[in-house]
Amino acid sequence: MDLNILWFVLIAVLYSGFFFLEGFDFGVGMLLPFVGKSDTERRAVINTIGPHWDGNEVWLIVAGGATFAAFPGWYATMFSGFYLGMFLLLLALIFRGVAFEFRSKLGSPVWRYAWDWGIAVCSFLAPFLLGVVFTNLVKGVPIDGTQMYTGTFWTLLSPMAILGGFAVAGLFLLHGANFLALKLMDEPRARSKKIGQTAWMVTLVMAGAYFTYLMSGTTTFGNKGTGVVIAPFAAVFALIASRITTGAKREGWTFALTGLAIVLTVASLFIALFPNVMISSTAAVNNLTIYNASSTPYTLKVMSIVAAIMVPIVLAYQVWTYIVFRKRVKADSKTLTY
Numbered sequence: 001m002d003l004n005i006l007w008f009v010l011i012a013v014l015y016s017g018f019f020f021l022e023g024f025d026f027g028v029g030m031l032l033p034f035v036g037k038s039d040t041e042r043r044a045v046i047n048t049i050g051p052h053w054d055g056n057e058v059w060l061i062v063a064g065g066a067t068f069a070a071f072p073g074w075y076a077t078m079f080s081g082f083y084l085g086m087f088l089l090l091l092a093l094i095f096r097g098v099a100f101e102f103r104s105k106l107g108s109p110v111w112r113y114a115w116d117w118g119i120a121v122c123s124f125l126a127p128f129l130l131g132v133v134f135t136n137l138v139k140g141v142p143i144d145g146t147q148m149y150t151g152t153f154w155t156l157l158s159p160m161a162i163l164g165g166f167a168v169a170g171l172f173l174l175h176g177a178n179f180l181a182l183k184l185m186d187e188p189r190a191r192s193k194k195i196g197q198t199a200w201m202v203t204l205v206m207a208g209a210y211f212t213y214l215m216s217g218t219t220t221f222g223n224k225g226t227g228v229v230i231a232p233f234a235a236v237f238a239l240i241a242s243r244i245t246t247g248a249k250r251e252g253w254t255f256a257l258t259g260l261a262i263v264l265t266v267a268s269l270f271i272a273l274f275p276n277v278m279i280s281s282t283a284a285v286n287n288l289t290i291y292n293a294s295s296t297p298y299t300l301k302v303m304s305i306v307a308a309i310m311v312p313i314v315l316a317y318q319v320w321t322y323i324v325f326r327k328r329v330k331a332d333s334k335t336l337t338y
């Protein structure tokens with residue numbers, strides 16, 4: 001394995017980690033007004049992700065930074081071509097973070113409820129936009145011979161990309177419902193389980209339709225034989241298995257299986273892409289690959305050394321935070337902090 005392949009795999013792992021961790025994070029945000037029927041219950045919902053949500057977003061920053069350093073051509077084309085979509089994503093992430101901090105600055109129920117809906121809307125918008133972006137990477141967008149994106153913002157909003165956005169948001173909502181069932185107590189926990197059971201069927205249908213559309217409507221999947229469909233089928237099977245564990249009241253396994261479905265979905269897209277990083281719908285010769293969009297070998301070597309030292313430290317710290325805050329959260333105004 002050369003360093004170009006290694007960094008392609010590492011970036012795929014970083015995005016998989018982000019989607020897994022921020023997936024339940026966004027899902028919790030989307031469900032905030034529905035699981036929490038009172039301000040105390042909504043505070044309990046927020047407290048389930050309170051120690052983690054900002055740390056989870058670091059995975060996206062690291063993935064973007066790794067893309068910039070390892071594959072600057074990919075970074076330049078994607079972030080300039082998808083500029084408006086990325087800008088909206090950034091706004092959603094910023095407003096969501098502000099809402100977490102501002103909702104408790106005043107005791108007014110109207111004030112807090114308005115910010116809670118802001119969290120819910122931004123928690124949907126962010127995964128929807130991520131789904132649109134990653135679907136376009138696999139579907140293909142107009143790129144010319146100088147690695148410049150030649151489309152518009154509306155070019156990105158094809159039916160396949162929109163379906164991808166809803167499929168990713170649905171997966172995250174289901175993942176968040178399962179996380180809340182694992183972390184909450186009493187009535188909010190029961191509501192989370194009920195929402196998860198309802199969302200499961202919708203998510204399964206959307207995921208199945210999304211993968212079917214990708215396989216039949218893109219050359220990325222169609223040109224790679226039967227091996228490329230293993231990860232998508234495995235993702236669907238993980239979703240089906242999560243429903244079985246829900247019936248068996250194995251909440252930890254249910255959460256792990258929906259997380260596995262998300263990781264396999266990301267893996268499906270990167271497997272289909274390889275060795276490309278962006279597909280040109282204009283001409284295959286204009287595709288960006290792990291070689292024509294990469295940094296120099298020396299840069300990749302230095303990055304590999306730094307990653308080998310720092311990544312285990314960061315992972316150990318994040319695992320430690322989840323161990324420390326592993327207990328369930330009770331909707332009790334006497335014990336909750338604002």
